[in-house]
Amino acid sequence: MNILGLQETDWLTRGPHTQHHIFERLSKNPNFKITVFDYDIDKILRLKSLIIKKFVYNNIDRAVENSNVTIIRTAHIQVPYIRRVSSLITNFFGTLAFFRRNRPDIILGFSITNGAIGLLLAKLFRIPYIFYYIDLLHTLVLVPYAQYFARLISRFLFKNSDRVIVVTKPLQKYVLNEGVPIEKVHILLNGISLENTVVDREKLRTLKSNISIEDDDFVILYMGYLYDFAGLKEIIDYYNADVKSGKLNIKFLIVGDGGIYNRLINHIKEINADWVILTGKVPFFEVTEYIELADLCLMSFELNDVTKDITPVKVMEYMAMKKPVLSTSLPSVVREIGKNNGVIFAQNQKELVEKIRDLTKEKEKLKDIGLRGYELIKKHYMWPNILKDLKKIMLDLIKEKKQLS
Numbered sequence: 001m002n003i004l005g006l007q008e009t010d011w012l013t014r015g016p017h018t019q020h021h022i023f024e025r026l027s028k029n030p031n032f033k034i035t036v037f038d039y040d041i042d043k044i045l046r047l048k049s050l051i052i053k054k055f056v057y058n059n060i061d062r063a064v065e066n067s068n069v070t071i072i073r074t075a076h077i078q079v080p081y082i083r084r085v086s087s088l089i090t091n092f093f094g095t096l097a098f099f100r101r102n103r104p105d106i107i108l109g110f111s112i113t114n115g116a117i118g119l120l121l122a123k124l125f126r127i128p129y130i131f132y133y134i135d136l137l138h139t140l141v142l143v144p145y146a147q148y149f150a151r152l153i154s155r156f157l158f159k160n161s162d163r164v165i166v167v168t169k170p171l172q173k174y175v176l177n178e179g180v181p182i183e184k185v186h187i188l189l190n191g192i193s194l195e196n197t198v199v200d201r202e203k204l205r206t207l208k209s210n211i212s213i214e215d216d217d218f219v220i221l222y223m224g225y226l227y228d229f230a231g232l233k234e235i236i237d238y239y240n241a242d243v244k245s246g247k248l249n250i251k252f253l254i255v256g257d258g259g260i261y262n263r264l265i266n267h268i269k270e271i272n273a274d275w276v277i278l279t280g281k282v283p284f285f286e287v288t289e290y291i292e293l294a295d296l297c298l299m300s301f302e303l304n305d306v307t308k309d310i311t312p313v314k315v316m317e318y319m320a321m322k323k324p325v326l327s328t329s330l331p332s333v334v335r336e337i338g339k340n341n342g343v344i345f346a347q348n349q350k351e352l353v354e355k356i357r358d359l360t361k362e363k364e365k366l367k368d369i370g371l372r373g374y375e376l377i378k379k380h381y382m383w384p385n386i387l388k389d390l391k392k393i394m395l396d397l398i399k400e401k402k403q404l405s
Helices: 018-027 082-101 113-125 144-160 169-177 201-210 232-244 261-271 284-292 313-320 331-337 349-359 363-380 383-404
Strands: 002-006 033-037 055-057 069-073 106-109 129-133 163-166 185-187 218-223 250-255 276-280 296-299 325-328 343-346
Touching: 002 018, 002 082, 002 113, 018 033, 018 069, 018 383, 033 082, 082 113, 106 113, 106 383, 113 129, 113 144, 129 144, 129 383, 163 169, 163 383, 169 185, 169 331, 201 284, 218 284, 218 313, 232 250, 232 261, 232 349, 250 284, 261 276, 284 313, 296 313, 296 349, 313 325, 313 363, 325 349, 331 343, 343 349
Parallel strands: 002 033, 002 106, 033 069, 106 129, 129 163, 163 185, 218 250, 218 296, 250 276, 296 325, 325 343
Antiparallel strands: 055 069
């Protein structure tokens, strides 16, 4: 099966997200050929030339070792505001050329504007199109007036896609409220692969020594993009005096970059919070040992338009490693995981910050909570089962399209 994926973020630096796990796993099967069009959203290609030429990347491993996904990044003009528009134009012609040269059997779109281009061409070439909706995409648009247009494009995609796949029940509800017939909507949960939870004990000992973690430290961990609404500064400020005075023995391990990363570095220096360890971005295949160090993992997002309907896959990654999770009561996470299943819920960010103090005294109890989460993951969130359902959706849709043509 020849599959084309469309996204609007950088495949090489962002995530791994749902599409990385799906496409890289499928690509290891010789019966699947995966190509993805992406975009250098973070301006990683800081070249001096005005025009950035087309790049093609092969065999990039982000979530699964020895995977075989081809990434195409079309040319664009390196000028603010024109940059994104120019990439959309080259994406259109790049996708059109790809269709003519290597016609896909099906398209999976994970984005809005790239997705709309793909959908229009899919209609023209009579190719099945699935809108894989992993987030409230229009809320991620930073410019307020552009959010309105992003939502209009999302509605166009909902209406005209052959199928819509969502990753949570709240997203399903949202999509149905947007007018999508229920028979077109499928729920495929985000998954976990247990081979990614195997700890290298020698690496763990070295890491523990390098970042000065002691056996009696209580380690709290935040992993992922450093959003300003993640409450990281609030946690640091709340506990800094007590940790420095010796009243609490906490190490705060922050694994990730982006967002407020530079601000956090400066703030930690200013208040001399040497108990906070900022690692920067860590390759996915090296994350396991960092999670293993944690006594408590955090999902400390405040409730807002971006977070109210998300269930980040990192929650499942924590749970798969038998780690207890402390999370704000984001509606989607509460509905997805449920109570007493490995996640401790706080009503809001303020309560979450304060709750950490009490949990530092409950190491053994936290281990039992982590085990409950692990059992839930094994039962409902394994990638092989999810991919089996996805393959069936794709094959049924391809067959349906052929019968209609």
